[in-house]
Amino acid sequence: MAKRQEQEEARTEVTEVAPGVLRMQLPIQMPGLGHVNCYALVDGEGAAVVDPGLPGTASWRALQDRLKQAGIRLKHVHTVIVTHSHPDHFGGASRFVRETGARVIAHRNFRFGLPAAATPEVSAEHLGEKPAAEGEPAKAPAEPAPTHSHSHSHSRGAMGPWGGPTPWGGARPKPPFKQRMRWRMMRMMGGTDFVPEISDPVENGNVLRLAGRDWFVLHTPGHTEDHICLHDPELGVFLGGDHVLPSITPHISGISSSRDPLASFFYSLDRVAEINGIKYALPAHGHPFSDLRGRTEAIKRHHYERLEKIREISRELGPTTVEEISKRLFQPRSWGAMAESETYAHLEHLRHAGNAESHREGEKLIYTVR
Ligand SMILES: [Zn+2]
Numbered sequence: 001m002a003k004r005q006e007q008e009e010a011r012t013e014v015t016e017v018a019p020g021v022l023r024m025q026l027p028i029q030m031p032g033l034g035h036v037n038c039y040a041l042v043d044g045e046g047a048a049v050v051d052p053g054l055p056g057t058a059s060w061r062a063l064q065d066r067l068k069q070a071g072i073r074l075k076h077v078h079t080v081i082v083t084h085s086h087p088d089h090f091g092g093a094s095r096f097v098r099e100t101g102a103r104v105i106a107h108r109n110f111r112f113g114l115p116a117a118a119t120p121e122v123s124a125e126h127l128g129e130k131p132a133a134e135g136e137p138a139k140a141p142a143e144p145a146p147t148h149s150h151s152h153s154h155s156r157g158a159m160g161p162w163g164g165p166t167p168w169g170g171a172r173p174k175p176p177f178k179q180r181m182r183w184r185m186m187r188m189m190g191g192t193d194f195v196p197e198i199s200d201p202v203e204n205g206n207v208l209r210l211a212g213r214d215w216f217v218l219h220t221p222g223h224t225e226d227h228i229c230l231h232d233p234e235l236g237v238f239l240g241g242d243h244v245l246p247s248i249t250p251h252i253s254g255i256s257s258s259r260d261p262l263a264s265f266f267y268s269l270d271r272v273a274e275i276n277g278i279k280y281a282l283p284a285h286g287h288p289f290s291d292l293r294g295r296t297e298a299i300k301r302h303h304y305e306r307l308e309k310i311r312e313i314s315r316e317l318g319p320t321t322v323e324e325i326s327k328r329l330f331q332p333r334s335w336g337a338m339a340e341s342e343t344y345a346h347l348e349h350l351r352h353a354g355n356a357e358s359h360r361e362g363e364k365l366i367y368t369v370r
Pocket residue numbers: 084086120121223242
């Protein structure tokens with residue numbers, strides 16, 4: 001399969017993708033993704049950066065290189081905006097606070113820990129599409145993106161983030177061993193503050209002055225519950241984070257404090273589809289695009305097809321477990337806790353709509369889909 005645009009490696013050049021908005025691609029090592037886009041919004045005082053990449057020196061160096069190319073001095077970065085609580089989006093924020101005293105803007109519910117620790121970036125179906133990065137195992141990684149070791153402090157004894165059963169009775173999603181080790185090392189080397197303090201929490205409807213114009217904050221729960229997008233109605237610019245990606249669908253986790261995370265995601269897609277006059281949709285992974293509404297419709301269609309497929313599978317199998325359904329829904333390279341988590345989110349959506357019932361047999365949830 002051809003590489004998807006979200007899986008391309010980070011390019012070094014900086015491009016102006018909308019008036020006053022620069023795209024800077026940063027390297028990441030995560031299953032199913034090749035780069036994260038950090039955007040610089042330039043104004044008379046300096047710049048705000050949106051989603052400054054993973055923690056660690058490799059990403060920081062790449063970002064410094066891109067800022068230099070753009071003629072932005074580090075000390076002139078006055079604002080960091082974080083679209084949601086995933087490490088490839090917030091990882092560089094604390095370093096900016098230390099080096100420049102930048103303010104950090106994120107949704108008021110920004111929280112990295114459980115359940116965010118167990119939510120990976122992209123749908124399990126995209127795992128294994130990317131050729132293995134240097135030093136990464138080539139086996140199908142049925143495991144989610146990295147988390148960080150702070151989550152251990154939130155752990156509930158044996159029922160911590162990597163232990164204990166899931167709501168559906170399977171093994172809990174767990175980052176690959178190497179990534180867990182990497183986070184642990186980072187903490188040992190003094191990186192305990194790599195989850196930023198949010199100095200300026202925002203909520204839906206707030207207005208931010210960036211790049212010399214007004215941007216509306218949209219709260220778009222689904223991929224995470226604290227996800228925000230930014231909309232500049234004046235020039236038709238939309239910063240979409242992971243909410244609306246150009247060619248892949250973000251992971252929608254069944255492990256969530258939302259009862260029906262897929263319904264939240266649909267609701268947030270509809271809010272975005274209502275926006276008129278978008279010329280530049282700028283995603284956190286992949287290239288800029290313009291048909292934002294069309295893309296939200298395509299993502300919804302994808303999930304409706306998955307729901308229909310689940311109904312077909314369930315009718316064929318009769319009452320069965322989340323694991324059995326996920327193994328029919330996903331290719332073997334994607335099997336595992338992450339695929340089960342997505343399947344569970346879809347089954348719960350069917351259940352809340354009155355199209356499925358569940359009961360417990362021992363540890364396992366058994367679903368009967370109508
Ligand atoms: Zn994400």
